[in-house]
Amino acid sequence: MPALPEPTPGARPTLEAVAARAGVSRATVSRVVNGAAGVRTPLVEKVRRAVEELGYIPNHAARTLVTRRNGAVAVIIAEPEFRIFSDPFFEQQVRGISRELTAHDSQLVLLWVEGPGDYDRIGRYLGGGHVDGALAFSVHDDDELPGVIRRVQIPAVFGGRPGWAGATGELAVPYVDADNRGGAREAVRHLLSLGRRRIGHIAGPRDQTSAVDRLDGYRDVLLDAGPGLIAQGDFTEESGARAMAELLARRPDLDGVFAANDLMASGALRVLRERGLRVPEDVALVGFDDMTSIAEATDPPLTTVRQDVEGMGRLMVRLLMRVLNRAENGDEPGAGSAPGSVITPTELVRRASA
Amino acid sequence: MPALPEPTPGARPTLEAVAARAGVSRATVSRVVNGAAGVRTPLVEKVRRAVEELGYIPNHAARTLVTRRNGAVAVIIAEPEFRIFSDPFFEQQVRGISRELTAHDSQLVLLWVEGPGDYDRIGRYLGGGHVDGALAFSVHDDDELPGVIRRVQIPAVFGGRPGWAGATGELAVPYVDADNRGGAREAVRHLLSLGRRRIGHIAGPRDQTSAVDRLDGYRDVLLDAGPGLIAQGDFTEESGARAMAELLARRPDLDGVFAANDLMASGALRVLRERGLRVPEDVALVGFDDMTSIAEATDPPLTTVRQDVEGMGRLMVRLLMRVLNRAENGDEPGAGSAPGSVITPTELVRRASA
DNA sequence: TTGAAAGCGCTAACAC
DNA sequence: GTGTTAGCGCTTTCAA
Numbered sequence: 001m002p003a004l005p006e007p008t009p010g011a012r013p014t015l016e017a018v019a020a021r022a023g024v025s026r027a028t029v030s031r032v033v034n035g036a037a038g039v040r041t042p043l044v045e046k047v048r049r050a051v052e053e054l055g056y057i058p059n060h061a062a063r064t065l066v067t068r069r070n071g072a073v074a075v076i077i078a079e080p081e082f083r084i085f086s087d088p089f090f091e092q093q094v095r096g097i098s099r100e101l102t103a104h105d106s107q108l109v110l111l112w113v114e115g116p117g118d119y120d121r122i123g124r125y126l127g128g129g130h131v132d133g134a135l136a137f138s139v140h141d142d143d144e145l146p147g148v149i150r151r152v153q154i155p156a157v158f159g160g161r162p163g164w165a166g167a168t169g170e171l172a173v174p175y176v177d178a179d180n181r182g183g184a185r186e187a188v189r190h191l192l193s194l195g196r197r198r199i200g201h202i203a204g205p206r207d208q209t210s211a212v213d214r215l216d217g218y219r220d221v222l223l224d225a226g227p228g229l230i231a232q233g234d235f236t237e238e239s240g241a242r243a244m245a246e247l248l249a250r251r252p253d254l255d256g257v258f259a260a261n262d263l264m265a266s267g268a269l270r271v272l273r274e275r276g277l278r279v280p281e282d283v284a285l286v287g288f289d290d291m292t293s294i295a296e297a298t299d300p301p302l303t304t305v306r307q308d309v310e311g312m313g314r315l316m317v318r319l320l321m322r323v324l325n326r327a328e329n330g331d332e333p334g335a336g337s338a339p340g341s342v343i344t345p346t347e348l349v350r351r352a353s354a
Numbered sequence: 355m356p357a358l359p360e361p362t363p364g365a366r367p368t369l370e371a372v373a374a375r376a377g378v379s380r381a382t383v384s385r386v387v388n389g390a391a392g393v394r395t396p397l398v399e400k401v402r403r404a405v406e407e408l409g410y411i412p413n414h415a416a417r418t419l420v421t422r423r424n425g426a427v428a429v430i431i432a433e434p435e436f437r438i439f440s441d442p443f444f445e446q447q448v449r450g451i452s453r454e455l456t457a458h459d460s461q462l463v464l465l466w467v468e469g470p471g472d473y474d475r476i477g478r479y480l481g482g483g484h485v486d487g488a489l490a491f492s493v494h495d496d497d498e499l500p501g502v503i504r505r506v507q508i509p510a511v512f513g514g515r516p517g518w519a520g521a522t523g524e525l526a527v528p529y530v531d532a533d534n535r536g537g538a539r540e541a542v543r544h545l546l547s548l549g550r551r552r553i554g555h556i557a558g559p560r561d562q563t564s565a566v567d568r569l570d571g572y573r574d575v576l577l578d579a580g581p582g583l584i585a586q587g588d589f590t591e592e593s594g595a596r597a598m599a600e601l602l603a604r605r606p607d608l609d610g611v612f613a614a615n616d617l618m619a620s621g622a623l624r625v626l627r628e629r630g631l632r633v634p635e636d637v638a639l640v641g642f643d644d645m646t647s648i649a650e651a652t653d654p655p656l657t658t659v660r661q662d663v664e665g666m667g668r669l670m671v672r673l674l675m676r677v678l679n680r681a682e683n684g685d686e687p688g689a690g691s692a693p694g695s696v697i698t699p700t701e702l703v704r705r706a707s708a
Numbered sequence: 709t710t711g712a713a714a715g716c717g718c719t720a721a722c723a724c
Numbered sequence: 725g726t727g728t729t730a731g732c733g734c735t736t737t738c739a740a
Contacts (some may be wrong), residue, residue: 017676023729024726026718026728032720038725060483061717062717064718065416065719065732066720066731072484109461129415173579248713317623384734397709412734710740717736718731719731721730721731
């Protein structure tokens with residue numbers, strides 16, 4: 001360990017103190033500290049030394065007060081989704097966010113929404129200038145968050161296409177989402193390429209756009225798929241099993257299934273085996289998400305659609321930074337020229353189930 | 355939804371603006387906003403209305419600049435422990451922290467340490483006054499974090515007893531830990547009360563104080579336990595299985611086992627059953643942690659030692675708040691009178707394995 | 709009880 | 725190139 005400046009008990013040194021010690025003006029110190037060009041080398045070094053000796057750290061509040069920037073971004077987690085904490089998806093996404101934020105010299109501030117009453121606190125926090133912008137995750141249609149974000153006029157990017165996106169121009173918040181529809185199409189086409197002709201779909205909850213988009217993708221390819229081929233699930237393992245049983249009851253001749261996520265696919269797989277149906281020989285099965293902890297653990301391992309979750313996290317940050325920079329250049333927020341949302345590609349991962 | 359003030363595009367309203375609108379001075383508005391006593395009711399109402407109408411939110415940076423308080427606390431997560439994200443423990447602890455922080459009107463700021471280089475960034479953040487204090491988790495002996503914290507002189511509380519705690523007075527940082535030693539004693543005494551006399555211990559990693567304390571507790575009760583009764587594990591399921599096999603090889607007559615955590619206990623259980631030994635009839639088994647996802651899922655369910663993880667999180671915050679308040683009252687930091695650490699009680703949870 | 713005014717520590721024009 | 729100076733928006737004496 002290098003010899004570090006011992007903390008001088010008492011007041012922290014200010015710019016002023018450094019300036020005095022280095023025998024220069026505050027402005028010069030400020031320039032050096034912020035890496036501005038145009039300070040002569042010897043002075044730079046004198047200042048550097050003074051900074052070092054005093055253990056000077058710029059005061060954040062003072063800096064923010066004038067720059068109107070504070071190098072922090074909020075990630076908002078809503079309570080209903082608290083579980084996502086132990087969700088590998090969330091972990092990956094936040095990891096991506098964290099890394100990209102670090103690359104932009106910004107700090108991640110995690111905001112917990114524990115209940116409806118919290119929106120006040122969150123609003124005050126967001127509006128109070130603690131953070132430059134906010135990152136939020138796809139919320140339910142009646143969530144208050146979008147309203148809060150709009151009211152406090154803070155730049156924000158959503159993860160996952162919000163249900164209301166595109167509905168009204170006013171709420172046009174940029175978002176990052178996987179190409180759920182395209183991925184679903186690819187999954188179904190793969191099933192078709194295997195010679196399957198009676199392909200069912202186990203759909204996810206109707207109020208989540210990801211599920212809706214996957215259903216749409218399925219329909220895109222199977223234009224003539226009757227409702228009998230579609231069963232409703234809710235993204236849980238159990239619901240996948242139930243839906244599979246239902247599908248089998250309606251169409252005993254099924255030879256392919258596309259489940260809207262891996263968890264439901266694994267439930268479906270269980271039922272298929274219980275009925276003595278072989279996968280993929282009798283029924284070929286494709287999932288979605290590529291949650292490896294599931295997809296690689298099933299027997300047979302799941303063919304599924306992968307999305308780059310960490311990459312989506314990073315993208316959210318990049319998008320936000322773009323908004324921030326525009327705002328800095330004097331653009332009015334919500335001037336209609338908001339940077340567009342981005343849809344990231346998906347990829348079919350072939351394993352043994354289809 | 356109540357009629358909310360529409361965001362006035364452009365600059366956010368300042369105290370000044372509110373004052374103008376209410377026809378009073380800035381000072382008065384400040385008093386009302388901060389709930390200071392001694393402002394006549396009619397004025398209070400006028401101000402309140404103006405605040406409402408303008409959608410005024412106090413500027414954080416400006417306020418912090420003068421009060422030196424910013425209502426935010428950092429929770430520091432070190433990369434080696436990134437996994438804790440998906441660890442139920444961590445979730446519970448952070449949940450406790452989050453709730454208590456909210457109760458104290460403070461905001462949780464999650465700081466990620468992704469690598470050694472990050473300590474600089476963290477140090478700057480901590481020292482820059484972004485947060486009032488820091489909460490960190492038990493770190494390895496050679497971790498840089500304690501040093502950083504000390505250098506930037508920021509009040510901090512640790513979760514879990516750090517290895518160096520108590521070693522040198524200088525590093526006397528308060529911490530919150532479960533009564534690992536007491537819990538271990540209780541576990542072993544329970545085994546004794548069941549009439550078991552040859553009780554083995556599967557220990558956790560030697561460099562984690564929780565594991566060491568549990569081993570000490572085991573020894574407290576079994577003063578004469580020879581080394582043959584103790585096998586080394588590393589808190590993983592696999593290591594528990596290995597240790598169990600080892601123990602059995604050394605002492606085939608074993609009739610009781612205390613494992614330092616539930617994961618290792620479940621590994622031990624697996625081996626026991628493979629050998630055709632019945633639990634608890636032949637060998638009684640006790641774990642530690644009460645990770646219900648494990649302890650309730652094993653067959654038989656695990657008797658184990660529970661700790662109040664969420665409560666520990668809350669306690670960390672309370673402790674920190676006490677330090678903060680002392681600091682506010684002009685006490686020198688590190689004046690030797692730091693609020694003591696706290697050890698929370700554990701509780702034996704009886705299930706079927708012992 | 710209320711208002712005027714002095715900063716908190718920093719950046720960014722603007723002078724020199 | 726470097727220094728001087730005017731704020732950023734707020735809290736907090738101190739007067740009135």
